[in-house]
Amino acid sequence: MPRLFRTVRVRVLRDLDAEAAEDFLVAELGRRLVEVVARCRVRYEGRAESTLAEGDRVILFKPDGTLLVHSARGLKPVNWQPSGAVFHARRENGVLVVTSSRSAPKETVRMELVELHAVMSVELEDGAALALSGSEADLHAVLHARPDLVEPGFSVDGAERDTGRGPMDIVGTDERGRRVVVEVKRRAASVADVEQLRRYVERERAARAGVVRGVLLAPQVSGKARRYLDELGLECREVDWARAREAATTVRAAGQKSLAGWEA
Amino acid sequence: MPRLFRTVRVRVLRDLDAEAAEDFLVAELGRRLVEVVARCRVRYEGRAESTLAEGDRVILFKPDGTLLVHSARGLKPVNWQPSGAVFHARRENGVLVVTSSRSAPKETVRMELVELHAVMSVELEDGAALALSGSEADLHAVLHARPDLVEPGFSVDGAERDTGRGPMDIVGTDERGRRVVVEVKRRAASVADVEQLRRYVERERAARAGVVRGVLLAPQVSGKARRYLDELGLECREVDWARAREAATTVRAAGQKSLAGWEA
DNA sequence: AAATAAATATCGTGA
DNA sequence: TCACGATGTTTATTT
Secondary structure: OOOEEEOOOEEEEOOOOHHHHHHHHHHHOOOOEEEEEEEEEEEEEOOOEEEEEEEEEEEEEOOOOOEEEEOOOOOOOOEEEOOOOEEEEEEEOOEEEEEEEEOOOOEEEEEEEEEEEEEEEEOOOOOOOOEEEOOHHHHHHHHHHOHHHOOOOOEEOOOHHHHOOOOOOEEEEOOOOOEEEEEEOOOOEOHHHHHHHHHHHHHHHHHOOOOEEEEEEEOOEOHHHHHHHHHHOOEEEEOOHHHHHHHHHHHHHHHHHHHHHHHO | OOOEEEOOOEEEEOOOOHHHHHHHHHHHOOOOEEEEEEEEEEEEEOOOEEEEEEEEEEEEEOOOOOEEEEOOOOOOOOEEEOOOOEEEEEEEOOEEEEEEEEOOOOEEEEEEEEEEEEEEEEOOOOOOOOEEEOOHHHHHHHHHHOHHHOOOOOEEOOOHHHHOOOOOOEEEEOOOOOEEEEEEOOOOEOHHHHHHHHHHHHHHHHHOOOOEEEEEEEOOEOHHHHHHHHHHOOEEEEOOHHHHHHHHHHHHHHHHHHHHHHHO
C-alpha cells in the first residue's frame, strides 16, 4: 500500500519509486484525476506518429480518459488523447510505463516515466458549467433583434436554416424585396468564408427564381477576401459586434421600458 | 516566507491559507511552472465573455505566460490563455485572486481561489522537441516519391507552390500533358475542401491557357463533397496513407539498394 | 504585421 | 454513426 500525504481532496505519493507509483496509479487512474510530474519519454502512434525524447513534463490523467502531456511552454499539450482513452500502468524492466489507448481511431500514447518528481491524485467536485456569451449563436440573436445592422430595410425570414437546402446562417429580404443570404462571422473573414457564402448563394439561386444577394458580415474582411467578393458579385459589411450587442440590448431594454410604461 | 515541502524539482506549499499562497504565487508565477488545485470561480473577458461558477479545478501557470484551467472532464481547458499573458496574484477581502492578462487581443481571465487544495511549483528541464511524422507535409513528400499514387502517368511539376501564383498543394501534369492541381488531405474530405480545390483550379485556369484538372486526394470523401465535385467538374481519389507511405519507403529503400549495388 | 491553411485539431449538433 | 460547421480555435508559414 503506497504511503500518502492526504488532505480532504488530495492524495500525494510519498515514495517516488517505480513500485509505489505503479500501485498508486493502478489504484487511481480512471477513478480520480491524476497528476504526474516526471522525466519521461513519450511515443504516439495513430493518425500520425511522434516521439518525444527524455525531458520533464506535467502529465494529467482525467477520470473520463483524457490524457494531457504538457511541457514547460505553450498552450497545446505536446502529446494528448481526447476523452475515452483507457489508461494502463505497469513496470517494464524496472521502468514505470503508462499507456493511454483509444479505438476509433485506434491510437496509443506510451509514456516511459524515467524519474518521478511528483505523483498525486485529486477529487474534483464541480457541478458548474461554463456560461459563454459572444459566440456566433449569440450574434444571430443580435441580428434577429436588430436586422438593420445588416442594412436599413433588411428583415430576417424565419428559420430558413432548417429547410434542408443548406445550413445558411441567416436568410432575409432587403428593402426592394430581394432575397439576401447572410453569412455571419464573429472574427475577421478570409477567402474561405467568402467561399462558404458563395456556396450558399449558388444553392439558393439554383433553388429559386429571382435575384439572390450574398452578404458577408464580419468585424473585418481581408483584402483578398474583398477582391474575391467583388469577382463573385457578393457583398460584405463590417460590424463592431460589441457595439451591435449593446444596440440589441438597448432595443430589448426599450421594449421593457415601453412595457413598463404600458403597465403604469 | 511560505513553508514548503521540497524535492529537487518540486516545491509544495505546506500552509494552504490565502496569505501564504499569495506569497508563494508572487514569488513563483512567471518563473517556474505553477500548479494550483482549488475550488474557484473564473471569469473571462475579451473576444467573448464567460463565467464559471464555483467548483474544483486544476490550474496551470506556465513560465511563458500560458494559462490552463482544467475541469475534471474533457481535453480542452474550460478557460485558458495562450503564451504571453501576465499573471498577477493578490488578496481581495481575504480571497486569493489571480488574473491573467494579455494584449492583442485584450483579454483577461480572473480566478477567485475560494479554497485551496494544493499549490506547487516545478522546475521542468526539457531540451527535447517533438518529432512528428504523418502530417500533410510528409504526405507531399510521399507523393513526390510516388506520383503514380495520384494516377498512372502523373508527374509532379517542381516547387510550383513557391511561384507566387497561389499556395496550391501540388501541381503536376497528367499522362496526356494536361495540368493537374492536387489538393492533399490527411483526413476525410468535406465540401470545404472541395471549395479550396475549386479556388486553386480557378486561379490556375485564369493564369494559363489549356485544360486544368483538379483532384482531391484524401482517405475518404463525403457524399456531399463528391456531388459537389461532380457539379464542378472536379475529381477525387481515395488514398490509404499508411499504405502509400509504405510504398514510398519501398521506393526509397530500393533506391538505396541500387546505390549500394553501384558502390559495390 | 497580415493572411492563409493545417491540426494527431476538438467539440457540439442534427440527420 | 456520419457529416458539417464553429472554435475565445491555436500554431506555423509565407508574404
